[in-house]
Amino acid sequence: MHALEVVVVVGVLVLVGSLLARWVRLPPPLVLLALGTVVGFLPGVGGVEMPPDVVLFLFLPALLYWESLTISLRQIRADLRVISLMSVGLVLVTAGTVAVVGHALGLSWPMAFVLGAVLAPTDATAIATVAGLLPRRARTLLRAESLVNDGTALVVFGVAVGVAVGTLDVGPGGVAWRLVGSYAGGIAVGLALAFAVTELRRRLTDVRLENVVGVLTPFVAYLPAELLHASGVVAVVTCGLTLTQIATRVVSPAARVQAAGFWSLTTFLLNGSLFVLVGLELHAVVEGRTAGEIWTGVVATLWVALTVAGTRLVWGNTLPFVIRALDRRPAQRLRRVGFRGRLPGQWAGFRGAVSLAAALAVPTTTAAGGPLEGRDLVLLVTFGVIVVLLVVQGLTLPAVIRFSRLQPDPAEAQEELLAQREALGAAQAALDVRAAELGVPEAVVARVREAHEARERQLHLTQVLSDGRVTDPDHRAAKKAVLAEAESERRLRLALLGDKxxxxxxLRDLHAIDDLVLRRVMAQLDAEEVRLVGVQPEE
Structure with missing residues (x-):
């Protein structure tokens, strides 16, 4: 297939698969993967192959960057120990356990560790599709782990491949030093670029140029880090997390609105395309293989998938008790979570396109020019494990979440309410000063103050009712009536926007106004609707 045909086919499958997933109420990654697999075996479509560099240098930086911009750095700091142990310790342990099983299945030790490194990291793309079902802390833990563990796995993968093809001879100590250097270099590149991007955007006044810089940022972070043999993954995540803290006062509101729309759509398309492409790859994975080879791969897949899932479950139910034995501080005791609460995070261990891209990147020959034994089995098992985990864990995860009985984080809503009240209070306090600076008439000031006071009363009532401070039924009913009246007004204003x-x-259809005028007026009406509806958080 030609490049344009691939783009059209993948785009149509993303659209159809996303709609179908909502209709049949199944996880979108699973439906997209199934569609890609079916279409991949149709005549004329089966020649699609995904170059590994497309995933590692195009898809991965963009997806990691937007994830890092929309995650809670405060929550990462609070749970840094657990996240580090999951994104480094669990990756190394998983690579080791899978290597043991792979060696028992006939792979050489170097190739067994290649398979372990390929299947060690969870997939940020798949995790993002289920993270919204979880409370804030569990959601952040899962997303933060999937952001960083690719960096650990790719370092182990590079070493294992080097040993397997005969170009590298390094022991456990060498791997440890490579990990330290990879993370340190990635952090340094990410921090340096974040400050450089901040200074550059501080000097730009064109919204489009601001967002051109924003689009280039993850790739400019990833590429130099990789060229310096550091972790591009860590560089992108570090840069994104740093920008959330230092660039808030630099990026213009118009640029933020434009960027949010761009990245929301772009990451949706990239996420969906990855699962479709993984499905399309099955044809290339099984092509030319005998029934016996495929059956051997299926058996190996089941053993390895069981090992991957089992290692995560054992680690997740062993590590907390080790931490509890070593850290008995009262603050640590308050953060403890029982088995039910830990289970969703342990069960959401999906593997995805990064694992497949790494498997495809394994060379076909050794340094001596001979065929690399075991590559075909690594590729077949990797694809099989991705499918098995997506099907089994993806279908059962909602039931696991219900079983866990996780409660919503009440602090999240309270903090949002606090931010709104604080912002409104600051506006009220500065109203007279700003009005004097701008020479605004008193009548206008009075109208703005009245609108602020009405909104302040509404927020106060919401706070009082959510805190449970009003116990008298009549008073609660009266306060709820005020909120209901405000909600009715909001709904009426929204309905009137349609008439506008x-x-x-x-007027445009009657040629009374130009299309340019139409777009400007529609943009104003859209902005008003966003104000009334609110901006939905990115998860």
């Missing part, structure tokens, strides 16, 4: 749009479109 219809009127403006009619």
């Amino acid at each position: 749009r219809d009127a403006v479109v009619r």
Whole structure:
């Protein structure tokens, strides 16, 4: 297939698969993977192959960057120990256990560790699709782990491949030093770029140029880090997390609105495309293999998938008790989570496109020019494990979450309410000063103050009712009536926006106004709707 045909096929499958997933109420990655697999065996479509560099140098930096911009750094700091142990310790342990099983299945030790490194990291793309089902802390732990563990796995993968093809001779100590250097270099590159990007965007006034810099940022972070033999993954994540803290006052509101829309759509398309491409790859994975080879791969897949899932479950139910034995501080005791609460994070161990890209990147020959034994089995098992885990864990995860009885984080809503009240209070306090600076008439000041006071009363009532401070039924009913009235007004204003749009479109259809005028007025109406509806958080 030609490149344009691939783009069209993948785009259509993402659209159809996303709609179908909502209709049949199945996880979107699973449906997209199934569609890609089916279409991949159709005549004329089966020649699609995904170059590993496309995933590692195009998809991965963009997806990691947006994830790092929309995650809670405060929560990462609070759970840094657990996240580090999961994204480094668990990756190394998983690589080791899978290597043992792979060697028992006939792979040489170097190739067994290649398989272990390939299947060690969870997939940030798949994790993002289920993270919204979890409370804030569990969601952040899962997302933060999937952000960083690719960096650990790719270092181990590079060493294992080097040993397997005969170009590298390094022991456990050498791997440890490579990990330290990879993380240190990635952090240094990410921090340096974040400050450089901040200074550059501080000097830009064109919204489009601001966002050109934003789009280039993850790739400019990833590429130099890889060229310096550091972790591009860590560089991108470090840069993104740093920018969330220091660039808040630099990026213009218009640029933020434009960027949010761009990245939301882009990451949705990239996420969906990855699962479709993984499905399309099955044809290339099984092509030319005998029934016996495929059956051997299926048996090996089941053993390895059981090992991957079992290692994560054992680690997740062993590590907390080790931490409890070593850290008995009262603050640590308050953060303890029981077996039910830990289970969703342990069960959401999906593997995805990064694992497949790494497997595809394994060379076909050794340094001596001979064929690399075991490569085909590594590729077949990797694809099989991705499918098995997505099917088994993806279908059962909602039931696991229900079983865990995780409660929503009440602090999240309270903090949002606090931020709104604080912002409104600051505006009220500065109202007279700003009005004097701008020479605004008193009548206008009075209208703005009245609107602020009405909003302040609404937020106060919401706070009081959520805190449970009002116990008298009549008082609660009265306060709820005020909130209901405000909600009715909001719904009415939203409904009237539709009539406004219809009127403006009619004027355009009658050639009374130009299309440019229509777009400007529609943009104003859209901004008003965003104000009334609110901006949905990115998860």
